[in-house]
Amino acid sequence: MLPVYYNSLDFARQCDEADVLQHFRHRFLFPQRNNREVLYFTGNSLGLQPKSVRTALEQELSDWATLGVEGHFRATVPWWQYHKAVQEPLARIVGAQPHEVVAMNTLTVNLHLLLATFYQPTPQRFHILCEAGAFPSDDYALETHVALRGLDPRRAIVEVVAKDQHGLLCTEDIVQAIDTLGDSLALVMFSGVQYYTGQAFDIRTITRAAHCVGAIACFDLAHAVGNIVLKLHEWDVDAAAWCSYKYLNSSPGGIAGVFIHERHAMNKDLPRLAGWWGNDESERFQMKKGFRPASGAQAWQLSNPPALLMATHKAALEIFDEAGIERLRAKSEALTGFLEFIIRDVAGTHVRIITPSNPAERGAQLSLIIERNGRAVFQHLLNNGVIVDWREPDVVRVAPVPLYNSFEDVWRFGECLKKALDAECQ
Numbered sequence: 001m002l003p004v005y006y007n008s009l010d011f012a013r014q015c016d017e018a019d020v021l022q023h024f025r026h027r028f029l030f031p032q033r034n035n036r037e038v039l040y041f042t043g044n045s046l047g048l049q050p051k052s053v054r055t056a057l058e059q060e061l062s063d064w065a066t067l068g069v070e071g072h073f074r075a076t077v078p079w080w081q082y083h084k085a086v087q088e089p090l091a092r093i094v095g096a097q098p099h100e101v102v103a104m105n106t107l108t109v110n111l112h113l114l115l116a117t118f119y120q121p122t123p124q125r126f127h128i129l130c131e132a133g134a135f136p137s138d139d140y141a142l143e144t145h146v147a148l149r150g151l152d153p154r155r156a157i158v159e160v161v162a163k164d165q166h167g168l169l170c171t172e173d174i175v176q177a178i179d180t181l182g183d184s185l186a187l188v189m190f191s192g193v194q195y196y197t198g199q200a201f202d203i204r205t206i207t208r209a210a211h212c213v214g215a216i217a218c219f220d221l222a223h224a225v226g227n228i229v230l231k232l233h234e235w236d237v238d239a240a241a242w243c244s245y246k247y248l249n250s251s252p253g254g255i256a257g258v259f260i261h262e263r264h265a266m267n268k269d270l271p272r273l274a275g276w277w278g279n280d281e282s283e284r285f286q287m288k289k290g291f292r293p294a295s296g297a298q299a300w301q302l303s304n305p306p307a308l309l310m311a312t313h314k315a316a317l318e319i320f321d322e323a324g325i326e327r328l329r330a331k332s333e334a335l336t337g338f339l340e341f342i343i344r345d346v347a348g349t350h351v352r353i354i355t356p357s358n359p360a361e362r363g364a365q366l367s368l369i370i371e372r373n374g375r376a377v378f379q380h381l382l383n384n385g386v387i388v389d390w391r392e393p394d395v396v397r398v399a400p401v402p403l404y405n406s407f408e409d410v411w412r413f414g415e416c417l418k419k420a421l422d423a424e425c426q
């Protein structure tokens with residue numbers, strides 16, 4: 001990658017020619033508007049469809065048509081074992097041992113399952129620490145778990161509030177909040193990458209601080225998985241959950257996943273909410289009473305795997321495996337760096353980027369505050385085929401995704417932003 005950026009189409013094209021991952025773009029379907037491909041920057045919300053997904057789904061439909069119920073054991077990927085077919089690629093993406101991960105359910109359901117196991121309040125140790133401004137579903141999950149245990153959410157949940165007006169947190173402030181709660185802290189539940197600001201948190205340091213006071217460290221990795229390099233096992237994270245429809249391109253509402261560190265995953269005595277798919281596989285079809293957990297994260301499964309969602313997920317993860325998360329991250333840093341440069345060049349003081357400038361503290365996404373008429377500028381971009389998103393109260397999120405966005409896309413975004421600002425901010 002070239003170390004210095006220039007605002008020119010030639011420069012952007014040179015970067016694309018030097019990009020060893022550029023051919024992956026052609027493996028995705030770009031939405032069209034007025035017979036032209038849009039400029040798509042919302043892979044942080046819904047990743048694009050890999051072309052290979054259609055073939056994968058057709059195979060499942062054909063297996064279902066020709067095999068019926070026997071497909072559970074005789075389909076191309078036998079349905080009853082589908083969760084195992086995605087374990088290894090998922091483990092590589094989150095930095096885990098394969099038996100520490102499982103694809104299942106949806107993100108909020110998985111947050112509830114993790115809380116059922118890992119939030120075990122006592123009269124002495126009952127606090128949960130999270131970031132202020134977390135995604136509402138996370139807040140609701142925490143609130144309702146605390147209430148289920150007969151505690152008052154206003155007392156049990158402590159938020160780390162940013163000193164920065166845009167909600168950026170310092171690692172030192174998070175660590176200090178953990179230390180202050182000390183042995184009253186039961187659980188830390190943080191984002192890996194914050195959905196609104198795009199800030200990437202220091203998962204290793206937060207985990208270490210939580211463990212120092214005897215608390216559990218859990219993370220919502222919705223915006224981190226497939227975006228930044230994760231080493232969940234090495235960082236000693238206790239548990240984490242994510243969705244697969246953002247950077248993992250595994251379809252709207254697609255199958256989600258969890259990581260449970262092996263020291264917990266192999267502990268069959270942990271409390272949990274159980275279903276037959278988490279039972280010891282050798283006894284699963286014996287229809288006996290008495291739950292006997294399987295080994296590993298798969299013991300947290302409730303239901304049999306949804307074959308169509310699993311097939312989509314598997315096809316999407318195969319692309320990740322080919323590209324490799326380290327190479328994707330290297331391109332992502334360069335691409336987002338270029339976006340930052342272009343925005344500053346074309347927008348000057350009209351646009352403030354609230355996402356940290358330090359690449360180690362962010363993923364692909366930049367969150368922009370447009371000083372005047374933000375909504376109108378956003379709408380202008382959309383009307384002109386630039387797909388970005390708006391998050392209340394005032395942020396436009398733009399995420400160039402290294403698997404399918406190019407440097408030329410980013411340069412074109414700059415040209416469109418300039419026009420939108422000229423039209424709406426005079």
Ligand SMILES: Cc1ncc(COP(=O)(O)O)c(C=O)c1O
Binds near residue numbers: 109138195
């Ligand atoms: C950080 C975060 N948490 C939770 C959710 C809710 O996810 P789901 O609807 O898949 O449960 C989202 C959805 O975008 C999210 O970004």
